Amino acid sequence: KKVIFSGAQPSGKMTLGNYLGAIKNWTKLQDEYECFFSVVDLHAITVPQEPKVLRENAKKLLAQYIACGLDPEKNTIFIQSHVKEHLELMWVLNTMTYMGELNRMTQFKDKARKSEANLNAGLFTYPVLMAADILLYQTDLVPVGDDQKQHLELARDLANRFNNRYSDTFKIPEGYYPKEAARVMSLQDPTKKMSKSDENVNGFILLEDDPDTIRRKIKKCVTDSEGVVRYSPEQPGIKNLLDIYSALSGKSIDEIVKMYEGKGYGDFKADTAEVIISVLEPMRQKYLALLEDKEYLEKIYCEGAKKAEAKARKTLRKVYKKVGFLERK
Ligand code: TYM
Numbered sequence: 001k002k003v004i005f006s007g008a009q010p011s012g013k014m015t016l017g018n019y020l021g022a023i024k025n026w027t028k029l030q031d032e033y034e035c036f037f038s039v040v041d042l043h044a045i046t047v048p049q050e051p052k053v054l055r056e057n058a059k060k061l062l063a064q065y066i067a068c069g070l071d072p073e074k075n076t077i078f079i080q081s082h083v084k085e086h087l088e089l090m091w092v093l094n095t096m097t098y099m100g101e102l103n104r105m106t107q108f109k110d111k112a113r114k115s116e117a118n119l120n121a122g123l124f125t126y127p128v129l130m131a132a133d134i135l136l137y138q139t140d141l142v143p144v145g146d147d148q149k150q151h152l153e154l155a156r157d158l159a160n161r162f163n164n165r166y167s168d169t170f171k172i173p174e175g176y177y178p179k180e181a182a183r184v185m186s187l188q189d190p191t192k193k194m195s196k197s198d199e200n201v202n203g204f205i206l207l208e209d210d211p212d213t214i215r216r217k218i219k220k221c222v223t224d225s226e227g228v229v230r231y232s233p234e235q236p237g238i239k240n241l242l243d244i245y246s247a248l249s250g251k252s253i254d255e256i257v258k259m260y261e262g263k264g265y266g267d268f269k270a271d272t273a274e275v276i277i278s279v280l281e282p283m284r285q286k287y288l289a290l291l292e293d294k295e296y297l298e299k300i301y302c303e304g305a306k307k308a309e310a311k312a313r314k315t316l317r318k319v320y321k322k323v324g325f326l327e328r329k
Contacts (some may be wrong), residue, residue, distance in 0.1 A: 002140040003171075004029055007038035007080065007133060009056040013045065015305035016205040016276065017184035017194035018094050020247050021145025025178055027069040029143060035075040036137050036308055037065055039301075042080045042129060043085070047115075064207055068285035076311075078304030080133065086312050087161055089132040090125070093158050094163070100156070105150055120309055131155035135170045136312045143176040146183040147193060166322040170315075181247040187221040190236035197241040208284055211277045218273040229260035229268050238265070245272050248279050 006026060008018055039061045044054060058079055065077055067177060080086055102108065102124055112119055129148075134142055134155045142152055152175045159170035184194045186203040194204045202220050209217070223237040231242050231253050246253050260268045289298065321327065 001034040002032075004035040004141050004143065004176075005038070005134050005137045005139040005173075006036075006143050007040040007043075009044045009062060010039050010054065010061040010141045011039055011044045012057060012196050013051070014207045015184070015194050016063065016207070016244065016280070017145065019041060019068060019207060019280075020181040020184050020244065021147075021178060022143055023065065023068045023070075025143040025176060026065075029141070029176070030071060030074050033141065036139075036311075037070060037075055037077050038080045038133065039065075039078070040080045040130075040133065043126060046120065046126050047118060055235050059294070059297055060291065062301055063287050063290040066281045066290055066300070068207070069283075072300045072304075076304050077300055078308045079301050082301070082305035083308045083312050085136055085309065085316045086129065086132050088316055089136050089227060089312075090129045092323055093128050093132055093135075093162075094125060096161055097125075097154075100152060100295070102127065105154075107147070107150070127151045127154045128158070131158045132189055134173050135159055136315050137308075138311075138315060139173045140170045140171060140209070141176045142173050146177060149175060150178075162319075169318055169322060178247065180253075181243040184244060185236065185240040187217055187237075187240075190222060190240045200254070205276065207280060207282075208287060209280070210284070211281055214277050214280065215270075215273045218269050220327040221269065223265055223269075227264060229257055229263070229265070231257060238268075241268070241272050245275050247277050 004026070006022060008014070008022065014023075026035065029035065039058050041054065041058050044057075062077065062079070066072060075247050095190055105127055108124060108126070111123055130151050131154055135158070136151075142148075142155075144152065152173065156172050159172050163169055186192045186198060187205070188198070188200050188203040192198075196206070198204055203218050205214055205217055218241075218299060221237060221241065224235050226235055226238075229238060230244070231239055233239065242253050242256055245251070247257055249256075
């Protein structure tokens with residue numbers, strides 16, 4: 001079976017962007033592939049976290065994974081910090097990554113611009129840890145949103161570099177991006193991606209938003225004065241809603257545009273909200289129920305860590321040997 005690896009940071013709440021960009025595809029692929037889905041808490045501490053909150057968020061994210069439809073029987077679902085091999089491989093890859101490569105990472109540059117006070121080394125080497133995550137499992141496919149493309153390229157480059165310097169060791173992973181809504185945009189500024197770190201809560205929809213909150217946020221959502229539902233780069237707000245509508249309903253953009261011919265934004269927005277609610281509300285109910293079952297969640301991540309570790313160890317053992325570390329018998 002081909003292998004899939006992906007993950008999300010437990011840094012607060014999951015947005016509709018996380019779902020459409022990544023998790024929706026995970027659920028689609030889980031039957032055909034051997035899948036590893038991680039709660040990447042090691043990545044999360046590159047920005048300051050409240051310890052108690054981080055612990056809660058890790059559990060909540062795991063519950064979200066399952067509520068979104070990942071089957072814990074079929075998939076290996078685990079917490080990144082439970083499998084130390086991620087850090088061990090990261091160190092080796094660190095020594096093979098050029099400063100220049102990391103300097104070019106747009107996400108790092110964005111973060112550097114925004115928060116000079118917290119420009120720690122972890123933020124800089126973050127993509128190397130992500131490469132380690134992926135390469136440890138001999139991953140074939142990495143289902144992520146558009147914003148992770150550059151990071152994935154680095155993982156591929158590092159795999160090639162290692163294979164060339166030593167000998168064939170890593171699979172070269174491919175990115176897997178959604179056809180629609182690979183980049184869900186902010187509802188308040190449709191030129192920016194939807195992000196939970198947006199200070200304006202109306203910019204994003206959370207997977208745990210209740211129906212009324214969703215209706216309110218979509219109603220307030222920034223559009224334009226054209227007044228025609230059309231898929232055009234000049235109408236980024238409407239384009240974003242069309243992407244969301246299409247991805248969640250399975251209807252094509254053309255079909256939806258036809259449906260709203262001669263109608264105003266009011267109808268279109270109201271229906272978009274209902275389409276979102278029809279998908280998110282059942283997941284939210286499941287999520288709330290799962291949060292009550294701490295033992296079940298604990299069982300999943302403990303078993304997940306064991307399975308992940310077994311696979312990760314195999315790769316790491318090879319790597320250490322090739323690099324020239326003396327084996328401890
Ligand atoms: P993170 O936690 O920021 O986001 C998780 C996933 O959601 C996708 N995503 C979006 N997709 C479309 N539109 C949006 N507005 C949007 N916002 C987020 C992201 O592309 C991602 O797929 N570095 C990663 C986590 C990570 C990882 C990995 C992923 C660590 N190691 C190994 C894959 C493989 C991140 O910060 O994702």
